[in-house]
Every structure is written in C-alpha cells, then in structure tokens.
Amino acid sequence: MSKIRSFDVRHIAKLANLALTQKELELFGKQFSQILSYIDQLSKIDTDSVKPTFQTLDNTTNIFRQDQVFPSLSQFQSLNSSFHTYQGYFVADHVFSKQKKAVSKASFLKIKKPLDYFQAVLTSVNSQGNLGHKDLFCTQGVQTTAGSLVLFGYRPAYSATIVKQLEKLGWVTKFKLNQDAWGHGSSGENSDYGSTHNPWEIHHVPGGSSSGSAVMVAVKEVALATGTDTCGSIRLPSCFTNICGIKPTYGALSRFGVIAFASSLDCPGLFAKTVKKLESVFAKLSVPDKLDATSQSSARKTVKLPSAKIVGLPEEFLQKGIDPQVKKAVLKAAGQLSNKGLKVKSISLPHSPYGVAAYYIIAPTETSSNLSRYDGVRYGHSRHFFGPEAKRRIMLGTFASSAGYSAKYYEKAAKIRTLIIKDFNKVFDQIDVILAPISPTPPFKLGEKTSDPLTMYLSDIYAAPASLAGLPSLAIPCGFTKDNLPIGMQLIGPRWSEPRLFELGKKYQSITNWHLKEPKI
C-alpha cells in the first residue's frame, strides 16, 4: 500500500458524498499516500491472535430503554432549523436528480468573524456569565457551529446534558467558543471562522481543538469552560495556554448533545485555572445519563482506588522527537513529586508509539460516519461547506472503512488499540499514575504546520494512548521555555481514577506556582 490513484480518490469522494474539485482530488491523493505510508507501520505488528477493541466501556453490555413514549418536538421545532420546508415537510433535492458538481462557497453567507482579539469567541451569550462552552456543545436557541460553516447560524432545538447540568449548578453561559471545526485539529487553526491565537505569544497557536475554551480560561474571561478531548483536544490547549484540563474516563461525562467527532473516543471534559476547581465541578457532572448508552458503566460506582504512591515515567514518551526543554520540565516535576514522598519508576508502554497511526484510522472512520448527517436538508448548509481538514478526514475514514480495506485498516487499528490497553493494564499493576509530557514541543507558530497534515498529526503522539484506552488524563502546567512559552504535563490513571489524579494534581500545585502565572495582555 502506498500510492492512491486519483481514480480511487474520486471513488472515495463519491462514497463520501463529497463533490471535490480537481485540485482537491490531486492534493488529497498526494497527502493520502503520505499519511497511509506512515500508517503502514502498523502492518509490522503481528495481531493475528488479538481481539479488536471498538469501545472502552469496562465490558458494559445490554444498555436498553423501556418501551415508553416521551413527548416529541413540535412540528415547528422540528422544521425550524431548515432553510426549505413545505407544508410540514422538509424539502430535499429530488432523489433521482443528478449529483451536483463542486461549487465554490456561496458568498451569501455573511460569515461573522470571532468577536475578540484572540479569535476565541464565536457567540457572546451573556456578558454576566462565568462559563464558556466549546461550540460542539448544543445550546438550545443559541448558535452552535462546531467551528464549521456547515452549521453557521444553526440554533439547536435542545441543550446537551452537560449544558443543562451546569445550568442547574448555577453556572451562567457567557460564550460559545471557537475550535477546530468538528474537533479536527491540534492547533486551533482548522476553525472555519479563523484561527485562535495564543495569549502567551500572539503569533503562536493555543493548541486545539478546544482552542477558544482554553484561551478564555487562560485570560480569565470565564472561570470554567467545557471542551472535548478525542485525542488531546483538552490536554494540548491546556498545555499551550498554562491552564488545567481534565480529559475524563471515556463515558464519565455525558456525550448527549455534544456534536460527535469520533464516538468511541470523544470525552467531554473541563478547563479551569486550578485542579481544585476541576475536581469540584467534575464530581458533580460525573453521573450516568439515560440518554447516553455509553455513560452507564457500572464500574463508575464500584471502582475505588487508593491514593497514588508510585508514579511511572514511560520511556517511550521521553525518547526521540521530544523538545529538550519539555523533557526537562517533565523530569523536574517527577523529581518534585519524588521529594514529596512519591516513588518514581521508569516504565514501558511498548505499543504507545503506534497510537497516532491507529488513531488516524479509527477517528477518521468514525468521523466520516458521524459527519454523514450533514446534508443541509434538516439544518445547516450543504456538504460543500466542509473545510479542507474535515474533507480530508472524511475521505481518509471513508477509504479506511471501505470494502476491501476495512480489515487492513479499521480492524487492524482496533487490534492495536487492544495492545495499547494491555500495555496500560500491565503497568498499572506496578504503578498508580503515569506522568508524561502532553506535546512533544512547546506551542508552535501559526501556519508552521498547516501545509503538512502528517507533521501536524504527530503533535498528538503523547495524547493518543490514553484516548485509545479510554483512560482519564489530567493536564497540569509544569513550566516554561526560555521564550516564556508554557509547558504542560499529564497524569494518566486507570479508568475511573479521576479522584486519584485530582488528589495528586492538587499536591503538585501546592508545591509549585506554574498554574498561577498569567499571560500579559
């Protein structure tokens, strides 16, 4: 597997229901060859006797609802977001009409740029508020775009479970926040509304995909912000903006009403300035949701873990490719914990280097499926409005799950996922928490990696393993570069070990002041 012929790219575009220009077809053809030859490293691993992992749910089975009728939306509510209705019906192009050619983006969309200096705010909801939501969180009656033009102007008929939970706790939504469209990105540069800027260095990226959430917490416009982490989208922006973020155990916080990117990996989570704040809010949000079948693992209640005593440093995360300043900061943090009486041990997660390759099969496959619903009939605009990264991932995922390739790619990646989980299970027999870097580099310059998707994807290398295994990971500031750019670290624990991670995080923040540093604005 190496070269993808342009014919194949055209076939995949048809399967994905995307009308691409000749230029896009050629560009994607070239980029796919590059990405797939990176992914091909997976074929080296023998997975013949390995069972694939498609979900990380503690073997939860049989989650059902009773056959009970609940009120539906009204006809008005159902049709309200559509641009074309007729006598109670949605109006779609006639099913036998020919497939349309690619068109340039219609200029009729008067796109509003983000509202603030850092390009972090997409919608201002209530100036008195104290909470920000990533724009993937559906907010009833308030524009929710997922950072994409496809949903420009979309006002959902319902709110996400987490949005409701936070309202009930007394939080008031101030902003809907910018992000890489659909969660596709590590830098915040893939928003269709413009890149978010890093308050520590305005020409640098703030990390993504939850870029706006991190920035608004960092500049103290809000005390708390929601985000989602599919493969680092909470941890990376926390790390790049010197704040704290929790990527919970998969299934801990409800995904209902959070626009799906990659369903088996998406973890809604939180950003705040301190671990203490995260801990108090998380504890109240972490309950099963009847509307999310993947939030109902019984292990949530049964798993009770003692405080961390032994910290593991994974050697694979500290070898080649890591910036020496990042490595130094992480090792220093380990030393400080050791001074506080914790034992620090070197460990190995041998399959973790394959995480990114497996991730860039699984996530695009799921996202190509999840983004199929956007056809501009019931809400939003047509598929022409997907940005380049969304198109790239839809195409990649459609290819990886297409007939003849799904065993080679999708199933293979699911088996690698099993091996990564086994690695973790093994080390958690010896240690309590893993301490690791989040990003191999400090925040990079805006535009530095945008033309090379593969290099950009490699920013996720330290984020991928915990995501694939469904493990909680707490991002904490742990230093600065000599150029005054923030450095962060992550504490990874077994499933449902958030209390242990928060406890250790608080301990670290009681002996360090990194999290108290603020950007000069």
Add this chain to the structure above:
Amino acid sequence: MTKLTPVIGMEVHVELTTKSKMFCGCSAKHFQVKPNTHTCPVCLGLPGALPVPNKKAIDYTAMIGLALNCQINKVSKFDRKHYFYPDLPKGYQISQYDQPLCVKGQLKLDSGKTIRITRVHIEEDTGKLVHKTLDGKKVSLVDFNRSGVPLVEIVTEPDITSGAEAKEYLKKLHQLVKALKVSDCDMEKGSMRLEANISLKPCPKPYKIEVKNLNSFRFVEKAINYELKRQASLLKKGTVPIQETRGFNSKSKTTFFQRTKEEAQDYRYFPEPDIPPMVFTDKDIKTWKSFLPKLPEQTVNQLITNYQLPQTTAKLLTKSKTALKIFKNHLSQAKKSGLSEKQLADILINKKATDKNIKSVIQSLTTKKTVDETIISKILKENPDVVKKYKSGKTQVIGFLVGQVMKQTKGQADPNQTKDSLLKLLK
C-alpha cells in the same frame, strides 16, 4: 441445453408494534399522522443526539427468530450501514451486520420442504418521501415520523424454486408473525414489505436480480414467474441478465428496470460505537420462549394428530380464531350427536354456523326426520315419467326422486331414509 433451475431468496421487513421508536421515546405511530410531529433530536439525526435501544423491540425480534426455529446469537451488536438518501437522517442506518440477533432458522412448507432462514435482525426504519414538483422544480418532501421505527428483517437462503413456493412461504410467515402479535403485518400500510432475489442456474456468470416494492403475495408470485421467463429467454439467447434492481408493475404484471448494481453496494459497515454490545443467556432465551403463543403451525399439527383432520381442513380451520374456538368448545356435543370432527370443521370453515347458532345447527344436522309417506307419494304422483323410467330398469333415477323430496323438505329429510321409503313404495 441444460435445464435451468430457479434460485430464489426472500427478504421481508416487518415493522414492530412497539409504543415508542427503536432508539428514542417518540411514538412509533406514523400512519396518517401529521408530518414531522413524532420526531426528536435522535430520529431527526440532529447534531449530538445519541441512540438508546428499546428493550421491547429486542424481545420482539427474538420472538420472531425463535418462532422461526432460529438460534439466538448470545453475543450480538448493532452496526452502522452507510448510504446517502434524504429519508435516512444520519447518513447511516443502525442495523446489524455480522452478529444478528437470530440465525439459522427454518420454515416448513406443506410439501414438507424446508425453507432455511439465514438471519433475523433488528434495525431502524427510514423516513418517508413524497415526490412533488414545486415551482417547476422536482423535489422530494421528507417526513421523519417513520424514521427510527423498529424494523425486523427476515432473510431466507435461496431455497425457493417457484413463484407459488414464494407465495406459500410468505403466507406462512405472515400468519406466524401476526400470531406473535409483534407486528400488524399490513402490506397496504407498509408494515410488511417484500423483496425477492431471483436468478437461474446454471449460468456462466453468477448474477442476482432484486425485485422490490411488492405489496402483495400474489404480486410476488407474478413478479417471480415473469422474471423467471424473462431471464430464461435471455439465457437461452446466451445473454447473462444484468445485475439490477427491478420494480413490479401490477397492471401489466411485468417487472421493470429501476437501477443497476454493477458493483456491490459498499455500505462501510462498522460496529455502532454509541451502543454497548448485547450479551444474552439461556435464561433470556427461556423467557423469550415463554412469550411465544401457540403458533399456527403447531395448532395445525395438533388438529391433525388429535382429531385426524385432513391437512387442508386443519389449515383452513386454524385461519379463523373464532372458528377454532367454536370447534373446540362444541366438539363433544357434535360427537355425541354423531357428527364427525371433520364434519364439524367443515361447517365452521364454510361459515354455516356462528357461536350463537352452532348448537341448533348441530341439532338440525343430526336429528333428521323420517319423511312423511304422504310427501313420498306426492312426489311419485308428480313425476310419473320418472317412475316409469325406474320401473323400466333405469334405477339410477332414484337419485332425482330423493332430490325432489329433499327440495320439498328444505333439506330436513334424511336422504338414506328417504331413499328407503321411495324404494318401498316403488316396489
């Protein structure tokens, strides 16, 4: 030329009669309901919505499977089946791919032939399209009330070899699913939908013609017969029929081209990540079995063994629940009065009696009067020619005379006794 053998498989979809939809709490009623009023974020495929499966729909599916003698897959799951169509709100249908709830069943035809059931699985229905021209532009109007209604797919092996056999299979399946009370199986409302896959072998290149939108058993039979003829004539000319989907024109009783299937559809199935897998135990299977009412097939067999009814009689009787009930309730009365089980069954099948008058019908049938001799002599007097013929040796005319007496007595006379009386007077 070698003989061509038909190879036919059936795919049947039945909508379940659960109160709520498969993955959300919207009412599952969609027939003649105001468009887009039984809809919510889940069944409209709104961003962020998630499915949670309806337990009752799982139970119903298992019941259909068990009634068809299927094995239950103890580990089962949902998968996403991808294709783009405006009536499919998510761009994929939540269905079951490689671990359907039920597999390897069978249904027996009267001839004793077994039609093997490949699989019975649960999925969600799509919305409904209405094609219309608005402002001179052809459009499709979409109503999502039906979107997400639980739908069971029942697939056979290609064991069927004629239109008549397909019709019999479908009739039996219809009766069985109705008896389970899990679907109303109303073809007019679309709660039972039929598709046939038809080909002939041997053929140099394998092919399959799918005929869709068949809304009666008779149409299935006609469509299959037409297709077999059409394909045979192509093959005889040395042409391999083109793999395609065809529709059926009920007026001309012919099938017509709808779309080609040059390449197999690529549905990009993968496990539904939003729903945990399902694991079932022997206890679950036992519970489902206890939900099964007595099935028509079992009733027919019982009628045959217990009362020595001929198969056709037993089947006809099983068709009507009331007839069957009357039969069982009045069996002893009938027998006491000298009426056989078969006679009682026939009366009920021919609708000669209802629950109200059954007693008197039995009585009148079994207590036939001896005919007054005056009626006998009257008939003989009225038919001198016939009497003459009898006396000249044409004894078969006695039947006519018996008939005349029966007519006179409005059928109340006992024919044997009448005959005896006539013979006595004619001596």
